[in-house]
Amino acid sequence: MTAIAEIRKEVEQIKKGLNDRVRPGQPIRFSEASAPGDAIRQGDLYIVVVDAVPQKSGYSQVEKLGEEHRQLVPGNTQGAKHALDSLQGVEMWRPNTWNEDILDGPYIRCLQERTITHPTHGAVTIPKGFTVKFRYQKEWDREQEKERRARD
């Protein structure tokens, strides 16, 4: 059987809930034992545990969090709707440039447990006390001959 046929078969199994490791919409929670560098992939968003928010240029702490800060990926497509369930107990550092071309997203420090939701992917829960950064999956654009942010 060709690789494509194998992958297609596995997609069918995922659809039917027969894959024992991944299920459509399956929620995941970082274990309290997670270490810096551990990451969960929610579609094209990588949620990466870090020690602390690095003091690096190009980032600023958001002074007053508003509803718009719940969305963690710039853009209006369905794929950009990775969102925090609430901003309560959240401190956030955002890149100073916030547009659809960036590959590095915000950092958040969770003073209480928070969940990241998405319309098609499962929710990802971040335990209280964790600091995470968000990174966007990239993709090679042959036409432009450069990498760009993947979008769905």
Added chain:
Amino acid sequence: MPKRTIPLSQVTADDIDPEVCKQYADKWLQNALRTDQMTKEDFEVCPTHVVNMYKIADLDPPKHITYIKSPLALAVAGSISACLWYLDENYAGVCEGRENLSESEQIRRVRLAVPELVREALKCDPWEDKQNSVFISCMRAIMETCPPKFYGADEIAFIRPLETEVVYDSYKLVDLAKLFPNEPAEVIDDLENIFAAGFKCCAQHYDMWQGGNQWSAGCSFLDYWTEEFGATLDGKDVFSDFRELALRSGARIVHQDFVIISDRPDRLCLDEQYRPHSTDGPSHRWTDGWSMWYIDGLAVDEQIVMRPETQTIDQIDGEQNNDIRSIRIDRFGWDRYLIESGAEEIDVDRDAVSGTYQALYRTKRDENRLIVACPTARMFSLGIPATVRTCQEAQKWLAGDEKINIIGAT
């Protein structure tokens, strides 16, 4: 009379019966999904409810109330009619330096601009009005609702048919000087200013928008609280007329001087998750022909749904949205996609997180494609630089070449 006699301020969670809530939710869900057309009775009764709503808001009744078939025609006709009401009073505000222009010349210039403006506004939607049906529908509604000095009754018969393709380029704003070669530069300037004002109104049409049956979700809550507990606003029943309109019609544009009411779609196809979805025709269609094409809740186009085999590899690989690219290939055929891409398998292994197969292909265009199974039960084809040689390297590259340990995927 409300069914319950508890004052609203004293209602607790114990007073809310989930079964009763579900009845309201079901009623309004059915209303949102209706595809039957407005009846004679609906057409007769809606104006009364509109006038009542204006009365509740302490406004004079609108001067004109008319109907239209689709929300696209509604948005365009309502916006341009609103623009004409503004131009009626402020021609010189839109077209600077024309304080002394005669009214008859103002009217002539507006009438030159309006049909072209409607055509341009319709081009903003990817659906093509090949039959001119939405255009005619818009013009009729504009004529019926704009200040009467601009259009007399029954003028719809004199609307010019669609011009040649040379003038109407889908991607460019119409060249007004080319379209009206005999008009002096001053008139062309005015037409351009009227266009700018018209587009501004189109861009802000939602300020005048009320969703009718499309706003059934909000109505379900208001219906529950008014029917079950007698909710009012400052002692006034402000919801009854709004509810009747939502039950009898589609979206409407509500302006100080006019109201245009649209009908419901005649085709609406959803999947089991209530997402718009159809693989054998448009997911939404209104009786003037305006259609929308969706698969799995994602906006696609007619070609992807009806003629997927005619797609090219350039169209597929050039698609920026991964979900839509996946749909494109599903419908084109994965095997054919790989053959026509000239793809050669260079690595196959199992994804460390999901345990599913993934494969890396080199295409004849000197790039790689990583084919993966997503936890959302979709196959993706991801662009990877030609320098990457294995699936593992490709996954690392996608993540930004950082040293991270992926412990889960969803």
